[in-house]
Amino acid sequence: MRxxxxxxxxxxxQILDASRMATGDTALQQDIMEExxxxxxxxxxxxxxxxxxxxxxxxVKRKTGQNDPYRAVKDGAIASAxxxxxxxxxxxxxxxxxxxxxLKAAATGNIIDAAICKDITIDEGIEKELExxxxxxxxxxxxDKLDAAKTLxxxxxxxxxxxxxxxxxxxxxxxxxxxxxxxxxxxxxATIEDARASGIEGCVISTGCGAPGILFExxxxxxxxxxxxxxxxxxxxxxxxETLSGxxxxxxxxxxxxxxxxxxxxxxxxxxxVFLRHDQH
Amino acid sequence: MRxxxxxxxxxxxQILDASRMATGDTALQQDIMEExxxxxxxxxxxxxxxxxxxxxxxxVKRKTGQNDPYRAVKDGAIASAxxxxxxxxxxxxxxxxxxxxxLKAAATGNIIDAAICKDITIDEGIEKELExxxxxxxxxxxxDKLDAAKTLxxxxxxxxxxxxxxxxxxxxxxxxxxxxxxxxxxxxxATIEDARASGIEGCVISTGCGAPGILFExxxxxxxxxxxxxxxxxxxxxxxxETLSGxxxxxxxxxxxxxxxxxxxxxxxxxxxVFLRHDQH
Numbered sequence: 352m353r354x355x356x357x358x359x360x361x362x363x364x365q366i367l368d369a370s371r372m373a374t375g376d377t378a379l380q381q382d383i384m385e386e387x388x389x390x391x392x393x394x395x396x397x398x399x400x401x402x403x404x405x406x407x408x409x410x411v412k413r414k415t416g417q418n419d420p421y422r423a424v425k426d427g428a429i430a431s432a433x434x435x436x437x438x439x440x441x442x443x444x445x446x447x448x449x450x451x452x453x454l455k456a457a458a459t460g461n462i463i464d465a466a467i468c469k470d471i472t473i474d475e476g477i478e479k480e481l482e483x484x485x486x487x488x489x490x491x492x493x494x495d496k497l498d499a500a501k502t503l504x505x506x507x508x509x510x511x512x513x514x515x516x517x518x519x520x521x522x523x524x525x526x527x528x529x530x531x532x533x534x535x536x537x538x539x540x541a542t543i544e545d546a547r548a549s550g551i552e553g554c555v556i557s558t559g560c561g562a563p564g565i566l567f568e569x570x571x572x573x574x575x576x577x578x579x580x581x582x583x584x585x586x587x588x589x590x591x592x593e594t595l596s597g598x599x600x601x602x603x604x605x606x607x608x609x610x611x612x613x614x615x616x617x618x619x620x621x622x623x624x625v626f627l628r629h630d631q632h
Numbered sequence: 633m634r635x636x637x638x639x640x641x642x643x644x645x646q647i648l649d650a651s652r653m654a655t656g657d658t659a660l661q662q663d664i665m666e667e668x669x670x671x672x673x674x675x676x677x678x679x680x681x682x683x684x685x686x687x688x689x690x691x692v693k694r695k696t697g698q699n700d701p702y703r704a705v706k707d708g709a710i711a712s713a714x715x716x717x718x719x720x721x722x723x724x725x726x727x728x729x730x731x732x733x734x735l736k737a738a739a740t741g742n743i744i745d746a747a748i749c750k751d752i753t754i755d756e757g758i759e760k761e762l763e764x765x766x767x768x769x770x771x772x773x774x775x776d777k778l779d780a781a782k783t784l785x786x787x788x789x790x791x792x793x794x795x796x797x798x799x800x801x802x803x804x805x806x807x808x809x810x811x812x813x814x815x816x817x818x819x820x821x822a823t824i825e826d827a828r829a830s831g832i833e834g835c836v837i838s839t840g841c842g843a844p845g846i847l848f849e850x851x852x853x854x855x856x857x858x859x860x861x862x863x864x865x866x867x868x869x870x871x872x873x874e875t876l877s878g879x880x881x882x883x884x885x886x887x888x889x890x891x892x893x894x895x896x897x898x899x900x901x902x903x904x905x906v907f908l909r910h911d912q913h
Binding site: 356357359360361363364367377380381384385386388389391392393394395 | 638648661670
């Protein structure tokens with residue numbers, strides 16, 4: 352999915368936020384913005400927004416020496432989500448259709464996205480968010496496949512959301528799950544460290560790719576083998592959708608539409624939840 | 633006043649909006665964004681945001697052949713403001729301190745700013761806006777000067793706001809008023825045509841400068857002479873403030889703070905109204 356024109360102001364705002372998280376030195380922030388804007392001006396050289404976003408965030412890392420500017424944001428998101436974990440467990444325990452609600456919880460976890468919603472208070476109104484229906488819900492197709500599936504790959508999104516994914520993973524019985532995260536810190540996306548801090552045990556791997564999404568040529572052979580061989584793949588969040596929407600295998604996209612352009616691509620409104628089966632073409 | 637880092641995402645969003653108003657051709661919009669981002673990346677070459685904004689909007693004009701992309705926006709703003717004019721006259725007629733409320737009305741007219749607030753409905757809640765106090769109000773100093781003043785220069789801001797300025801001008805008796813507008817269409821700023829369409833009679837001149845603000849070296853000699861010789865100068869809106877905040881003469885700045893950075897420079901919150909005497913240094 353190409354870089355939308357509307358991604359450009361959003362990218363410029365995001366890199367400004369990141370530069371301020373990484374350093375208090377205004378002159379350095381100015382250097383970062385100058386170099387980042389030059390990259391953003393060449394946005395047509397990029398296949399998708401996550402690839403361009405990766406390159407602009409590398410400027411922040413290089414110029415400030417801060418490899419993880421969103422560290423505090425991610426720690427806060429994980430801590431908030433962990434404090435919700437007991438409530439979320441009880442919430443799922445009282446539901447009959449556990450799979451549906453666990454998927455819904457994992458999608459709801461996608462609200463923890465410091466990249467787009469900076470001042471979100473996740474414990475306020477979480478139950479209201481959980482009760483919102485999916486605008487697209489291909490759960491029947493998923494159920495059919497799950498019965499026969501031996502392996503499931505979840506491609507993770509943000510730190511904090513990871514705790515919600517953990518709840519889903521605890522409800523998925525009889526299938527071997529691999530949880531794949533970013534290879535290096537990028538925005539507030541989850542790394543192996545973040546997944547572990549969220550209490551995810553079992554098989555957590557890096558995709559090998561440091562972009563906020565899946566750029567196949569940068570992924571490790573180990574990840575690619577799991578991706579190709581998995582009976583089921585769940586892809587979380589917008590950035591994974593942006594990079595995987597043309598994938599040549601079946602993927603179940605689980606996300607909340609956070610911007611009008613992803614929404615219109617999916618045929619849903621902003622803030623609606625989606626569990627979409629992407630067919631293998 | 634230099635280009636703030638926070639101006640950058642705002643400028644990128646604005647040029648995207650302008651390019652879409654000027655053309656429906658996506659390829660052309662892409663060309664505009666590429667060139668505009670290159671200019672924005674060199675923001676440190678500019679003394680202030682209005683100067684950079686002028687240059688990026690020139691790209692839109694050159695590439696689309698549309699000299700006035702905000703024409704429809706400006707026409708709508710003028711029509712809306714004109715429909716409010718009878719109400720505003722009655723509102724001022726019932727006030728004792730006519731000068732104060734006419735200044736307040738002229739400041740309130742500054743809410744018609746398509747550059748920042750795109751979807752504003754100006755006739756909703758106009759009375760509520762009018763009743764909001766000034767956070768800074770140097771009206772006593774203004775009154776003192778006005779008694780002795782023979783000439784007053786008003787440096788205009790947006791189209792539509794012009795109708796509110798007209799109400800102020802009708803209340804300023806015993807002083808010869810010059811109303812100065814932009815030399816060419818830029819964003820939704822007022823030109824001579826817009827001032828006339830707003831019902832402003834009397835002396836309307838161009839500053840000679842096509843930027844959304846006052847860049848002295850681009851202003852006409854005729855404007856500069858009036859600016860230097862005027863007994864009183866009222867400068868409307870943020871962009872004029874950004875370019876005149878270091879001026880070497882007394883200016884009364886009349887505006888609504890619309891962004892945190894102008895607000896913090898003035899020591900007020902966003903959305904607060906200001907009537908500030910800038911002393912001659």
